[in-house]
Amino acid sequence: MRVTQSMLSNNMMRNLSDSYRNMGIYQDQLATGKKISRQSQDPVVAMKGMNYRSQVEEVEQFQRNIGEVHNWMDNTDSSLDKATQAMQRIRELTVQASNDTYEEGQRTAVAKEIRQLKEHLGTIANTKVNDKYIFNGANTLEAPFDISDLENSGPPSSDPVLIEVSAGVKIQTNVTGGNVFNQDLFQDLENFASALEGNGTEEELGSFLDTFDGHINDIVNERADLGARMNRVELIEDRLETQKISATKMMSDNEDADIEKVITNLKTQESIHRAAMGVGARIIQPTLMDFLR
Structure with a gap:
C-alpha cells in the first residue's frame, strides 16, 4: 500500500482535531462541574439526571x-x-x-x-x-x-x-x-x-x-x-x-464530574496533544513549492 504525504497530513489533522475535542470536553467539565453539557454526549446520564432532578423537585415541593x-x-x-x-x-x-x-x-x-x-x-x-x-x-x-x-x-x-x-x-x-x-x-x-x-x-x-x-x-x-x-x-x-x-x-453521583480525575485527564491530554504537534511538525516535510521564489 502506497502512503502519500497527503495521507499523513490528513491523519495528523484528524488526530489533532480529536485531541482538541477531548480537551474541550475536559475543559467543559471543569467549568460546569458536570459530566456532560449536552444530552447527546451521554443520553443515559441525561435521562437519569432528569428523573433524579424530578424526584428532588417533588420532595422540595x-x-x-x-x-x-x-x-x-x-x-x-x-x-x-x-x-x-x-x-x-x-x-x-x-x-x-x-x-x-x-x-x-x-x-x-x-x-x-x-x-x-x-x-x-x-x-x-x-x-x-x-x-x-x-x-x-x-x-x-x-x-x-x-x-x-x-x-x-x-x-x-x-x-x-x-x-x-x-x-x-x-x-x-x-x-x-x-x-x-x-x-x-x-x-x-x-x-x-x-x-x-x-x-x-x-x-x-x-x-x-x-x-x-x-x-x-x-x-x-x-x-x-x-x-x-x-x-x-x-x-x-x-x-x-x-x-x-x-x-x-x-x-450528584450521576451528573457531577470527578474533578480530580478530570484534571488528571486534561493534563494527560495536553501532553498527548503536545506530542502529536511535535510529530506533526516532522510529518509535514518541505515541498518544491517551498523553494520557488
Whole structure:
C-alpha cells in the first residue's frame, strides 16, 4: 500500500482535531462541574439526571407544602389555646357567680365580662391567617360567624382542608370548627349572662358549670386530635429530608464530574496533544513549492 504525504497530513489533522475535542470536553467539565453539557454526549446520564432532578423537585415541593401545614396547624393550636384560657375564665366566673353571697351589682358585672368573653371567642372563631379563615373548613374566604349576632350565625363549614405532604398522602390541616365554635356555645354564654342579670338562683347558675365543662372538653379533644396530626407531620417531614438527601446524592453521583480525575485527564491530554504537534511538525516535510521564489 502506497502512503502519500497527503495521507499523513490528513491523519495528523484528524488526530489533532480529536485531541482538541477531548480537551474541550475536559475543559467543559471543569467549568460546569458536570459530566456532560449536552444530552447527546451521554443520553443515559441525561435521562437519569432528569428523573433524579424530578424526584428532588417533588420532595422540595412536599417540604414547601409541609411548611404551609405547620403554619396552619401552629396558628390553629395557638387559637385553641386562647379559647381554652377564655373558657377557663368563664368557668371561674361561673363558680364565683353561683355563690349566694354575690350581690346584684356584682352579678351584673360578671354578666358584662361574660359577654366580652363571648365576643372574644367569636373573634377567635374568625381567626384569619394568610388571608384565610382557619375555622371555616374549606370555605376559607368567608368568616364563619357574625360578631354582632354570634348566636344566630354560622355554623362553620365541616369540609376538611387537605394538603398533600407525600406521594399519595394528604393531611387534614384544620380542625372541624363546628366541634369547638358553634351556636350552642354562644347561646349558652348568652343564657348565662341573662341568668346573671335576672337574678337566677344558685342552682340555676351552678347548672351552667357542667355545660361549660362540656365546651372545654370539646376544645381539649380537638387539640388532642390536632396534636396527633402534628406529630405525624413531623415524622413525614423527617422522612422527606432523608429522601431529599438520598435523591440529591444519586443525582450528584450521576451528573457531577470527578474533578480530580478530570484534571488528571486534561493534563494527560495536553501532553498527548503536545506530542502529536511535535510529530506533526516532522510529518509535514518541505515541498518544491517551498523553494520557488
